[in-house]
Amino acid sequence: MKILLLGSGGREHALGRALAADPAVDLHAVPGNPGLAALATLHAADANSPTAMVELATSIGADLVVVGPEAPLVAGVADALREAGFDTFGPGREAAVLEGSKAFAKDVMAAAGVPTADARVCETAEEAAAALDAFGAPYVVKNDGLAAGKGVVVTDDRDAALAHAAECGRVVIEDFLDGPEVSLFAICDGERAVPLLPAQDYKRVGDGDAGPNTGGMGAYCPLDWTDAGLVDEVMATVVDPTLAEMRRRGTPFVGLLYAGLALTSRGLRVVEFNVRFGDPETQAVLSLLKTPLAGVLRAAARGELDAVGVLDWHDGAAVVVVEAAEGYPGTPTTGTPIVLPGDEDDAYTLQAGTRLDGDQLVSSGGRVLGVVGRGATVDEARARAYALLGGVTMEGGFHRTDIGIPH
Numbered sequence: 001m002k003i004l005l006l007g008s009g010g011r012e013h014a015l016g017r018a019l020a021a022d023p024a025v026d027l028h029a030v031p032g033n034p035g036l037a038a039l040a041t042l043h044a045a046d047a048n049s050p051t052a053m054v055e056l057a058t059s060i061g062a063d064l065v066v067v068g069p070e071a072p073l074v075a076g077v078a079d080a081l082r083e084a085g086f087d088t089f090g091p092g093r094e095a096a097v098l099e100g101s102k103a104f105a106k107d108v109m110a111a112a113g114v115p116t117a118d119a120r121v122c123e124t125a126e127e128a129a130a131a132l133d134a135f136g137a138p139y140v141v142k143n144d145g146l147a148a149g150k151g152v153v154v155t156d157d158r159d160a161a162l163a164h165a166a167e168c169g170r171v172v173i174e175d176f177l178d179g180p181e182v183s184l185f186a187i188c189d190g191e192r193a194v195p196l197l198p199a200q201d202y203k204r205v206g207d208g209d210a211g212p213n214t215g216g217m218g219a220y221c222p223l224d225w226t227d228a229g230l231v232d233e234v235m236a237t238v239v240d241p242t243l244a245e246m247r248r249r250g251t252p253f254v255g256l257l258y259a260g261l262a263l264t265s266r267g268l269r270v271v272e273f274n275v276r277f278g279d280p281e282t283q284a285v286l287s288l289l290k291t292p293l294a295g296v297l298r299a300a301a302r303g304e305l306d307a308v309g310v311l312d313w314h315d316g317a318a319v320v321v322v323e324a325a326e327g328y329p330g331t332p333t334t335g336t337p338i339v340l341p342g343d344e345d346d347a348y349t350l351q352a353g354t355r356l357d358g359d360q361l362v363s364s365g366g367r368v369l370g371v372v373g374r375g376a377t378v379d380e381a382r383a384r385a386y387a388l389l390g391g392v393t394m395e396g397g398f399h400r401t402d403i404g405i406p407h
Contacts, residue, residue, distance in 0.1 A: 007068025010352030035351030050080030119174035190252035218403030326396030328366035341391030
């Protein structure tokens with residue numbers, strides 16, 4: 001099976017690793033990264049261009065196209081590929097607005113009866129101020145559009161909340177949700193969905209959840225502390241109703257629905273939807289997947305998930321720790337040389353913000369690496385991830401030291 005994977009981050013390296021584990025897969029990636037180069041044939045093209053992606057998929061004879069990042073989804077790349085006859089895993093432009101607009105997602109959840117925080121959409125400073133006063137502190141202000149995982153501010157500082165609203169323009173201001181957060185991915189074919197393992201990620205930049213939000217500094221799974229029925233509850237109250245509402249609107253959702261959840265004192269609530277595999281949880285979750293991923297994604301693209309059944313998982317746990325560049329989540333230092341330790345069976349490095357400068361691997365973004373450890377327990381997986389991370393050389397790089405400890 002010839003698969004074309006779109007994207008260049010740690011998520012795509014994790015996807016590529018899972019896809020390429022199937023000996024029947026001939027993997028191609030655009031634009032890819034130096035880590036993916038060992039797994040796939042890389043192509044230089046604009047992954048956000050529907051025309052360019054149809055041309056590339058045609059030229060290589062792709063059997064399946066997997067769209068990794070959100071930007072090409074919102075640009076309508078999946079629509080163009082499907083119209084050209086390619087099996088495509090990823091929602092169309094209209095369905096991708098579930099992530100592209102927080103206000104749209106709130107509207108869908110309201111229509112579907114999905115539990116989420118009360119919210120107001122604000123476009124002026126006056127509206128934002130009124131909403132902040134109505135909900136009170138802690139203040140939750142979300143950029144309505146795409147913001148690379150950094151569009152949310154949660155703060156007790158009203159002035160900081162107002163400043164973020166002014167910077168973003170159109171925002172969603174909502175009630176604060178207490179309790180731990182959990183991420184659940186569901187592979188969807190427009191009518192049905194198959195859940196992956198729940199995971200927990202770490203959004204704040206510093207230990208103990210200190211500092212500003214980031215795109216994610218690490219994650220782990222499974223979550224032994226959650227109720228045994230959590231996945232069934234999420235599927236019944238969140239995923240299935242959302243898929244039904246999207247079908248009712250004439251925009252069936254085919255792809256990966258990411259539900260960010262808060263387990264509050266008042267019950268389960270949706271924090272946000274994303275429409276693609278999310279980093280860094282993907283890096284942990286896919287490391288434990290035993291069922292070949294390629295067949296599952298192709299079944300979803302064809303509307304045939306009913307033939308897949310329940311997924312198989314490896315025993316044990318996985319932890320991923322992000323190594324970030326100096327300056328992240330602000331303006332990161334790039335071009336820093338990187339030296340990686342050798343991968344092991346139960347500990348390996350995934351590349352995200354990297355590129356080659358000649359033969360030298362260097363940093364090219366804020367979140368540079370994801371170091372994955374696997375073990376019989378979360379503690380064992382955590383120890384292996386940090387042990388391998390200790391062999392990484394990158395001047396100015398930093399990471400949290402508490403990934404894998406529930407928070």
